[in-house]
Structures are given as C-alpha cells and as structure tokens.
Amino acid sequence: MTLDELHEARRRIAGVATRTPLMRCPWADEESGRSLWLKPESLQPTGAFKIRGAYNRLAALTDEERARGVVAQSSGNHAQAVAYAARQLGIKAVIVMPDTSPAVKVENTRGFGAEVILVPMHERDTTPADLVERHGYVWVPPYDDPYIIAGQGTLGLEIADDATALDLDLQTVLVPVSGGGLISGVAAALKLTMPGVRVVGVEPELAADAAESFRAGERRVWPFADTHRTIADGLRTNSLGMLPWEHVQAYVDDILTVSEDEIRAAVAVLARRGRLVAEPSGAVTTAAYLFRGAELTGSRFAAVVSGGNIDPALLAEILSA
Numbered sequence: 001m002t003l004d005e006l007h008e009a010r011r012r013i014a015g016v017a018t019r020t021p022l023m024r025c026p027w028a029d030e031e032s033g034r035s036l037w038l039k040p041e042s043l044q045p046t047g048a049f050k051i052r053g054a055y056n057r058l059a060a061l062t063d064e065e066r067a068r069g070v071v072a073q074s075s076g077n078h079a080q081a082v083a084y085a086a087r088q089l090g091i092k093a094v095i096v097m098p099d100t101s102p103a104v105k106v107e108n109t110r111g112f113g114a115e116v117i118l119v120p121m122h123e124r125d126t127t128p129a130d131l132v133e134r135h136g137y138v139w140v141p142p143y144d145d146p147y148i149i150a151g152q153g154t155l156g157l158e159i160a161d162d163a164t165a166l167d168l169d170l171q172t173v174l175v176p177v178s179g180g181g182l183i184s185g186v187a188a189a190l191k192l193t194m195p196g197v198r199v200v201g202v203e204p205e206l207a208a209d210a211a212e213s214f215r216a217g218e219r220r221v222w223p224f225a226d227t228h229r230t231i232a233d234g235l236r237t238n239s240l241g242m243l244p245w246e247h248v249q250a251y252v253d254d255i256l257t258v259s260e261d262e263i264r265a266a267v268a269v270l271a272r273r274g275r276l277v278a279e280p281s282g283a284v285t286t287a288a289y290l291f292r293g294a295e296l297t298g299s300r301f302a303a304v305v306s307g308g309n310i311d312p313a314l315l316a317e318i319l320s321a
Contacts, residue, residue: 034299035299041307047309048308053152055085058089059085069092069135071137072094074095074097079106080309083114097116143179143184149243159302160189171298179240180247183252204232204263209222219239223238233280264280270305286303
C-alpha cells in the first residue's frame, strides 16, 4: 500500500465517510502516566469503519461493472457498508449473511436497500461465488482487496493528521484484527507518515488466529467453530487475508488477545465513562488498554473503536451485569 493509494482513497470517500475525531479520554489516565485517545468509528453513517473501504471499492468500479451489480458476504458491518455505498452510487447490491448474524445488522442492511440472503455459516463463502457465476455480479471482498485496504487506511491518515495538529507524540495505536483489512490500511498509513509509532492488533482469545499467525511467522487458519465462540461477531473471521497478512508482516509490531469478560467490561466502560456505544468487536482495543497494560509499550495510546452496531438487548445485558 502506497501513500498515493491512501490519499486517492481519501479523496474518493470525502463527504461520504465521516472524518471521526481523535477523542481525549481523561477517565482512562493512570498515575503511571498512561493516557488514551479514542477514534470512534461508531459515528460513521453505517455505524462502523467499513464504509471507508466499501465506498472506495465501489466508487472505483467501471460503468460496466456498476451496471452488473455487486455481491458481498458479511456478518454485518461490511454488509451495511456495501449496501449504503451501493445506494449512494445507484448500484444493485446483494448481501450474503450468515443466519447467525445479529438481527440489528440484518435489518440495517436491508434498510439501506440491499437484497439480503441468509445462509448457514458453512455456505457463507460458497454462495457469493455461485451468485457471481449465475448473475455476473462483481464480488466485493470484506478485506482481501487493495481498494478495501486503502479505504480503511484513511482512518490511519486521520490519526496521523490529528496527532500532528494536537502536537501529540503518539507511541502506540491499538487496532482490532479480524480478516486484516483495517489493521493493514491503518498500519501502512501510520508507518508511512509516523514511522516511530507502534501498531498493535487486538483480537479475542477465542478467535486468536492472527495472534497465532504473528507468533508463528506463518498464516494460520482456525476452524469456524472455534472463532464463532466469541461475543465479538465482527472478529470471527478464521484467518487473515493473503494481502492483509503481507501488511501485518511488514508493518504490525504485535498482536494481543483479550478475554470475553474483558471485552464485556470494555463495552460497559465505553458506555458509562466514554459515552460511546461500542459493539464487542469495537471494544477490544479499549479492553487491551485497560487489562493488558503489562504487555503494552509506551504511555500515549490511541485505540480504534471500530463500530457501534451492538444488539440493544446485548448492550442492556452488559450494562445491567
């Protein structure tokens, strides 16, 4: 990923994706001198960062490709982003979603005008290919695509710009990890503009394929039955994509894991102290800051809150615990 590609993506998504702020969190300061800034992607039009990559991918389609329509596969946030971007650009969108996807994400995807096809988990990767073959749709992958990665990387450019404007010497940026599109783009953007900053990925202990890959030095694949156990439904992908794996190897400094209890606690803290609604997938970075301090380097941290599309019943359950 080059700076030119990242800047071109920023030009494409301008006025569509929200330029989210870098928020100071005095409630997270410690006597040891650690401090935290949050990047609340929950404030995006679709409630998550995915709109950046999805719009960048669709806006770059040719007229012939737009006329064919697009198909995507997602448990929710990529689904909503592709549906929203397609509506903005006047493109037909068909979204394949696992039948275990949170109801709020399914409803939102349909609300943005996409056709939703619910399938069993084991059919989620084969169904889109069948639809491409039968109808000629353009496949829009959730993370293993240079346009998707560049779009997500605009988030990193914003962090770098805001850190400079605030005269903030950021030392570590925490980023959720699933298929790797987000951390690939953010890490590339940061390393190309702020080469001294550390980029640390965070994922659930129950879906730690990326952490295992990082430690082993080779891309590992977990069974879906294992990654599906985590409450963080947006981080259940069972392996890093091929292109993201290259970026992780080149630009990421470490990958940490957090427990289910820690994720739930972080959702509650973000709601009560940060006044932010965060889904479990978006809260893992705050969980790492709160509970994995011994494994982190530096004193000034930024954490990407990647999304806020949490089922209201689950949020109520977490806040009442």
